[in-house]
Amino acid sequence: MTDLPPLDQAEVRRRQRSRALVTALILGGLVVLFYAISIAKML
Known part of the structure; x- marks a missing residue:
């Protein structure tokens, strides 16, 4: 990773945490x- 200032890091x-949370929710x-769907098909 490039040397970013602490604020940018x-x-x-x-952003990574936000993206991971959205991915987990999806x-x-x-x-x-x-x-x-599986339960509905069994009925």
């Missing part, structure tokens, strides 16, 4: 959706 970390939503 903090901003990069904040993945969790897909898991719930697939589970619900």
